[in-house]
Amino acid sequence: MFTLDNLFLLLTGLLAAYLCWYFWQRYSQNKALHNLYYLMGFAVLLVSGLLLIFLGLGILASPYVLTVASLIPLGISMGVAEEYYPSWKKAFKWFAVIGFLAIAITSIGGMDALKKIAVPLFHGVAGLVIFLGPFFAKGAPKGFFWVGIGGALIGLGGIALAFLTMGSQLLFFSQQFVMLILTPLLFLMTGAFALGFARKG
Numbered sequence: 001m002f003t004l005d006n007l008f009l010l011l012t013g014l015l016a017a018y019l020c021w022y023f024w025q026r027y028s029q030n031k032a033l034h035n036l037y038y039l040m041g042f043a044v045l046l047v048s049g050l051l052l053i054f055l056g057l058g059i060l061a062s063p064y065v066l067t068v069a070s071l072i073p074l075g076i077s078m079g080v081a082e083e084y085y086p087s088w089k090k091a092f093k094w095f096a097v098i099g100f101l102a103i104a105i106t107s108i109g110g111m112d113a114l115k116k117i118a119v120p121l122f123h124g125v126a127g128l129v130i131f132l133g134p135f136f137a138k139g140a141p142k143g144f145f146w147v148g149i150g151g152a153l154i155g156l157g158g159i160a161l162a163f164l165t166m167g168s169q170l171l172f173f174s175q176q177f178v179m180l181i182l183t184p185l186l187f188l189m190t191g192a193f194a195l196g197f198a199r200k201g
Contacts (some may be wrong), residue, residue, distance in 0.1 A: 127155020
């Protein structure tokens with residue numbers, strides 16, 4: 001049965017597919033590494049959206065899905081750091097690698113106490129980089145602030161979802177509320193990213 005959630009996920013997937021094509025074209029032209037990081041983030045978003053359509057929102061409880069989905073904020077934040085913040089991009093790459101490994105080990109290994117620290121920490125920092133980075137980026141195109149808005153949405157939704165997968169609740173983000181807003185939030189987030197990145201020319 002095709003639901004409203006599936007419609008939002010389909011639209012999100014179409015936007016993610018466009019962004020994958022866009023960044024592959026840009027990488028083919030100039031071989032700039034940041035385009036590969038952006039591409040990684042949106043490729044994972046595309047695959048995640050398709051899995052949610054075919055397997056349902058229940059797969060979000062899987063530690064493997066949580067681990068792979070962490071590549072979305074980590075990939076996009078690494079792209080922002082690589083492109084606009086060269087002075088600390090190397091340190092942030094190490095942070096992202098350590099974060100991914102920490103999320104993978106604590107999630108798949110069932111280390112709930114450590115996962116409650118690792119997931120919000122690394123998701124939160126990556127979300128802040130995507131949120132604040134575009135507003136302070138020197139030489140960024142006009143309209144790039146939309147990427148920051150997308151970052152705010154991905155940070156909020158990601159942390160709320162992470163708390164639910166750990167059996168906790170963030171503020172008023174109950175399981176029912178998060179499931180209600182998740183697919184529209186993914187669509188709005190991806191739309192904001194498309195608006196911001198499309199201004200790069």
